[in-house]
Amino acid sequence: MECEQLAAFYEEYALGVLEGEERAEMEAHLARGCERCTAGATEARRVVSNLALAAPEAQLPSGLRGKIMEPVRLSAAARAGAPPVNTAAKREVFPAWAWIAAAALALITGYAIRQMGNQNSQLAALQKQMKLAIAQNVALQNQLDESRMVASVMLSPDSTALKLMPKDKNMPMVHAYLHPHMGVAITADQMPAMPSARTLQLWFMPKQGAPMSVAIFHPDANGVIALVAPVKMPVAEIAALAVTEEPAGGSPQPTSAPAWMAAMN
Numbered sequence: 001m002e003c004e005q006l007a008a009f010y011e012e013y014a015l016g017v018l019e020g021e022e023r024a025e026m027e028a029h030l031a032r033g034c035e036r037c038t039a040g041a042t043e044a045r046r047v048v049s050n051l052a053l054a055a056p057e058a059q060l061p062s063g064l065r066g067k068i069m070e071p072v073r074l075s076a077a078a079r080a081g082a083p084p085v086n087t088a089a090k091r092e093v094f095p096a097w098a099w100i101a102a103a104a105l106a107l108i109t110g111y112a113i114r115q116m117g118n119q120n121s122q123l124a125a126l127q128k129q130m131k132l133a134i135a136q137n138v139a140l141q142n143q144l145d146e147s148r149m150v151a152s153v154m155l156s157p158d159s160t161a162l163k164l165m166p167k168d169k170n171m172p173m174v175h176a177y178l179h180p181h182m183g184v185a186i187t188a189d190q191m192p193a194m195p196s197a198r199t200l201q202l203w204f205m206p207k208q209g210a211p212m213s214v215a216i217f218h219p220d221a222n223g224v225i226a227l228v229a230p231v232k233m234p235v236a237e238i239a240a241l242a243v244t245e246e247p248a249g250g251s252p253q254p255t256s257a258p259a260w261m262a263a264m265n
């Protein structure tokens with residue numbers, strides 16, 4: 001621990017109620033002769049004993065024992081040069097209730113500071129979880145929107161349904177629903193898994209000119225494809241739809257022969 005962290009424990013150490021790892025750290029640190037912490041601990045002892053000395057005499061509540069009282073007794077007795085058993089004699093010098101008050105204050109302060117630290121990290125963790133939940137919700141919402149759009153395009157009487165036949169007879173068929181305004185919906189299932197370095201790419205093959213890239217996509221974990229892409233050319237100019245396999249990110253122009261294809265009438 002650094003001096004800054006140990007500073008939170010000076011009072012508890014001065015009261016003799018610091019325990020475990022923190023106490024060991026403090027002792028080892030002070031044994032190394034750190035000037036700052038030695039001064040800090042000395043000041044804490046001074047503050048704590050002044051608190052005790054300044055406090056008026058009072059009767060010690062009989063039930064108070066244990067963690068706080070015992071070390072206080074011992075340290076007070078050591079100061080008074082008396083054996084620790086003689087509690088009645090030293091109570092006049094160090095009113096026990098004031099020690100308890102000082103000890104409780106120090107403990108509560110240290111505890112509150114540590115709790116605050118815990119709460120801050122808990123808050124940060126919660127905020128992180130919330131961001132994640134929001135992102136997941138957005139993803140789900142997007143998925144839902146996509147599914148709704150796919151369904152709308154599929155069900156529209158204005159859509160042209162096309163079956164893209166696979167070049168490889170073992171591959172499933174890919175369905176396309178071409179709507180002049182809502183876009184083109186692509187669906188397939190039982191698609192084999194694809195390496196992430198590869199992607200599928202849909203093209204419009206125009207009656208004249210070069211293929212136009214429409215969408216890049218990947219089967220999901222269940223082998224399902226369901227997406228809608230905008231139709232950016234007059235449907236009447238489209239001669240065919242083709243799907244090629246391309247490197248991840250897609251290609252400006254097809255780099256392989258179509259793996260699926262459907263001609264427009």
Ligand SMILES: [Zn+2]
Nearest residue numbers: 003034036037
């Ligand atoms: Zn130090």
